Amino acid sequence: MQILKPALFGVALIAVPAFAQGESPVVVEGGVPTAIVSYADLDVRSSSGLATLNGRITRAASRLCFDDAHKDVATKAAEARCFDTAMTRAKPQVERAIAERTLRLASNGAIRVAAR
Numbered sequence: 001m002q003i004l005k006p007a008l009f010g011v012a013l014i015a016v017p018a019f020a021q022g023e024s025p026v027v028v029e030g031g032v033p034t035a036i037v038s039y040a041d042l043d044v045r046s047s048s049g050l051a052t053l054n055g056r057i058t059r060a061a062s063r064l065c066f067d068d069a070h071k072d073v074a075t076k077a078a079e080a081r082c083f084d085t086a087m088t089r090a091k092p093q094v095e096r097a098i099a100e101r102t103l104r105l106a107s108n109g110a111i112r113v114a115a116r
Contacts, residue, residue, distance in 0.1 A: 024037045034114045037111040037113055038056075039110065044098050
Protein backbone atom coordinates (compact mmCIF):
# COMPACT_ATOMS: atom_id res chain seq x y z
CA MET A 1 0.00 0.00 0.00
CA GLN A 2 2.91 2.35 0.70
CA ILE A 3 4.07 2.01 -2.91
CA LEU A 4 0.57 2.59 -4.24
CA LYS A 5 0.07 5.95 -2.49
CA PRO A 6 3.10 7.68 -4.11
CA ALA A 7 2.11 6.22 -7.47
CA LEU A 8 -1.43 7.58 -7.18
CA PHE A 9 -0.10 10.94 -6.04
CA GLY A 10 2.13 11.06 -9.12
CA VAL A 11 -0.81 10.31 -11.38
CA ALA A 12 -2.81 13.08 -9.67
CA LEU A 13 -0.01 15.59 -10.26
CA ILE A 14 0.15 14.69 -13.92
CA ALA A 15 -3.64 15.01 -14.28
CA VAL A 16 -3.91 18.42 -12.61
CA PRO A 17 -2.59 20.51 -15.54
CA ALA A 18 -5.30 19.02 -17.76
CA PHE A 19 -7.80 21.06 -15.76
CA ALA A 20 -5.83 24.31 -16.08
CA GLN A 21 -8.06 25.74 -18.79
CA GLY A 22 -11.34 24.28 -17.49
CA GLU A 23 -12.83 23.54 -14.13
CA SER A 24 -10.58 22.50 -11.27
CA PRO A 25 -10.99 18.92 -10.09
CA VAL A 26 -12.71 18.58 -6.72
CA VAL A 27 -11.49 16.04 -4.21
CA VAL A 28 -12.42 15.41 -0.58
CA GLU A 29 -9.53 15.91 1.81
CA GLY A 30 -10.23 15.24 5.47
CA GLY A 31 -13.96 15.32 4.80
CA VAL A 32 -13.73 18.76 3.17
CA PRO A 33 -14.51 19.30 -0.53
CA THR A 34 -11.38 20.83 -2.06
CA ALA A 35 -10.70 22.14 -5.57
CA ILE A 36 -7.19 21.76 -6.92
CA VAL A 37 -6.35 24.84 -8.98
CA SER A 38 -3.31 24.47 -11.24
CA TYR A 39 -0.99 27.33 -12.03
CA ALA A 40 1.61 25.19 -13.79
CA ASP A 41 0.87 26.94 -17.08
CA LEU A 42 1.03 30.48 -15.65
CA ASP A 43 3.76 32.99 -14.90
CA VAL A 44 2.36 34.11 -11.55
CA ARG A 45 5.03 36.80 -11.38
CA SER A 46 3.24 38.70 -14.16
CA SER A 47 0.08 40.68 -13.56
CA SER A 48 -1.83 38.75 -16.23
CA GLY A 49 -0.71 35.38 -14.84
CA LEU A 50 -1.67 36.40 -11.32
CA ALA A 51 -5.04 37.71 -12.52
CA THR A 52 -5.71 34.40 -14.29
CA LEU A 53 -4.80 32.43 -11.16
CA ASN A 54 -7.02 34.62 -8.98
CA GLY A 55 -9.88 34.11 -11.43
CA ARG A 56 -9.41 30.34 -11.28
CA ILE A 57 -9.40 30.43 -7.47
CA THR A 58 -12.54 32.60 -7.39
CA ARG A 59 -14.37 30.25 -9.78
CA ALA A 60 -13.26 27.20 -7.76
CA ALA A 61 -14.41 28.75 -4.47
CA SER A 62 -17.73 29.71 -6.06
CA ARG A 63 -18.28 26.19 -7.38
CA LEU A 64 -17.53 24.72 -3.95
CA CYS A 65 -19.63 27.11 -1.90
CA PHE A 66 -22.57 28.34 -3.98
CA ASP A 67 -25.39 26.62 -5.82
CA ASP A 68 -28.13 28.07 -7.98
CA ALA A 69 -31.05 26.89 -5.86
CA HIS A 70 -33.31 29.40 -4.15
CA LYS A 71 -32.60 29.36 -0.44
CA ASP A 72 -33.16 31.15 2.82
CA VAL A 73 -31.02 33.96 4.21
CA ALA A 74 -29.17 31.68 6.66
CA THR A 75 -28.10 29.34 3.86
CA LYS A 76 -26.96 32.27 1.72
CA ALA A 77 -24.96 33.60 4.67
CA ALA A 78 -23.34 30.19 5.20
CA GLU A 79 -22.40 30.06 1.51
CA ALA A 80 -20.87 33.54 1.74
CA ARG A 81 -18.83 32.49 4.80
CA CYS A 82 -17.68 29.38 2.94
CA PHE A 83 -16.55 31.49 -0.02
CA ASP A 84 -14.78 34.06 2.18
CA THR A 85 -12.97 31.30 4.10
CA ALA A 86 -11.91 29.52 0.91
CA MET A 87 -10.53 32.74 -0.57
CA THR A 88 -8.74 33.68 2.67
CA ARG A 89 -7.10 30.27 2.94
CA ALA A 90 -5.98 30.36 -0.68
CA LYS A 91 -4.19 33.71 -0.35
CA PRO A 92 -1.07 32.46 1.49
CA GLN A 93 -0.75 29.67 -1.08
CA VAL A 94 -0.76 32.25 -3.88
CA GLU A 95 1.92 34.24 -2.08
CA ARG A 96 4.04 31.08 -1.71
CA ALA A 97 3.52 30.29 -5.40
CA ILE A 98 4.82 33.72 -6.39
CA ALA A 99 7.84 33.36 -4.10
CA GLU A 100 8.61 29.86 -5.39
CA ARG A 101 8.32 30.93 -9.02
CA THR A 102 10.72 33.80 -8.35
CA LEU A 103 13.29 31.30 -7.10
CA ARG A 104 12.73 28.65 -9.78
CA LEU A 105 10.66 28.67 -12.95
CA ALA A 106 9.86 24.98 -13.31
CA SER A 107 6.97 23.85 -11.12
CA ASN A 108 3.82 21.77 -11.28
CA GLY A 109 2.13 24.11 -8.82
CA ALA A 110 -1.40 23.87 -7.60
CA ILE A 111 -3.46 25.74 -5.02
CA ARG A 112 -5.90 23.85 -2.81
CA VAL A 113 -9.17 25.76 -2.35
CA ALA A 114 -11.16 24.19 0.49
CA ALA A 115 -14.88 24.66 1.18
CA ARG A 116 -14.23 25.14 4.90
